[in-house]
Amino acid sequence: MQKVNIQEKLASFSDHWNPRIVGELNGQHVKATKLKGEFIWHHHDHEDELFLVIKGKLKMEFREKTVEVNPGEFIIVPRGVEHRPVADEEVELLLFEPASTLNTGNVENERTRKELEKI
Amino acid sequence: MQKVNIQEKLASFSDHWNPRIVGELNGQHVKATKLKGEFIWHHHDHEDELFLVIKGKLKMEFREKTVEVNPGEFIIVPRGVEHRPVADEEVELLLFEPASTLNTGNVENERTRKELEKI
Numbered sequence: 001m002q003k004v005n006i007q008e009k010l011a012s013f014s015d016h017w018n019p020r021i022v023g024e025l026n027g028q029h030v031k032a033t034k035l036k037g038e039f040i041w042h043h044h045d046h047e048d049e050l051f052l053v054i055k056g057k058l059k060m061e062f063r064e065k066t067v068e069v070n071p072g073e074f075i076i077v078p079r080g081v082e083h084r085p086v087a088d089e090e091v092e093l094l095l096f097e098p099a100s101t102l103n104t105g106n107v108e109n110e111r112t113r114k115e116l117e118k119i
Numbered sequence: 120m121q122k123v124n125i126q127e128k129l130a131s132f133s134d135h136w137n138p139r140i141v142g143e144l145n146g147q148h149v150k151a152t153k154l155k156g157e158f159i160w161h162h163h164d165h166e167d168e169l170f171l172v173i174k175g176k177l178k179m180e181f182r183e184k185t186v187e188v189n190p191g192e193f194i195i196v197p198r199g200v201e202h203r204p205v206a207d208e209e210v211e212l213l214l215f216e217p218a219s220t221l222n223t224g225n226v227e228n229e230r231t232r233k234e235l236e237k238i
Binding site (some may be wrong): 001002003004005006007023024025026028030048049050060062065067068069072073074075076077078079096097098114 | 120121122123124125126142143144145147149166167168169179181184186187188191192194195197210215216217227237
């Protein structure tokens with residue numbers, strides 16, 4: 001049983017939109033990632049996703065509204081709900097979601113990451 | 120889709136060893152709780168548990184060692200592993216674990232909490 005220091009994990013990489021696996025339990029992954037700019041609109045057919053912000057301001061866009069999520073806050077996006085994460089400045093966050101979750105959900109394009117590194 | 124502010128949730132109660140549900144996804148619960156003192160030795164037959172420390176120093180005792188978990192750090196306790204959380208001073212934390220998880224695991228006594236409040 002090793003503890004995980006979130007800042008140390010985040011400090012070990014610098015690219016954006018490329019989640020790393022930092023924990024695994026009950027078929028779920030804990031991922032650390034950095035965001036900057038706009039992602040793509042997508043949804044997940046079978047997975048709910050939790051975004052826990054560590055640094056920066058995450059703008060989670062939905063079709064009807066945008067929710068700003070600040071450090072120390074999290075938002076759960078239920079399966080089936082279209083969303084687009086936007087980070088005007090760099091955002092650092094943890095994701096908590098099923099191991100089956102693909103970052104781009106129902107969309108596959110050049111931003112899709114299928115093989116995630118474990119750090 | 121509502122965001123959750125962790126500090127606001129933690130500020131809304133003051134008792135110890137009584138987790139509140141603050142989020143639900145994929146059959147898992149996110150719980151907020153405060154600890155002070157020593158808990159009981161127990162394990163969970165079917166659930167892995169994640170402890171993410173928000174405030175204070177959590178001492179997670181295992182039979183062979185103790186791991187200190189500080190704010191910004193988490194530890195995953197795999198199913199079947201005996202453990203005892205100890206908080207010399209008050210600790211505030213988030214738990215991520217299956218909705219089926221009982222706080223005292225394989226033990227049922229006066230510290231068991233079966234009906235958790237959603238806040």
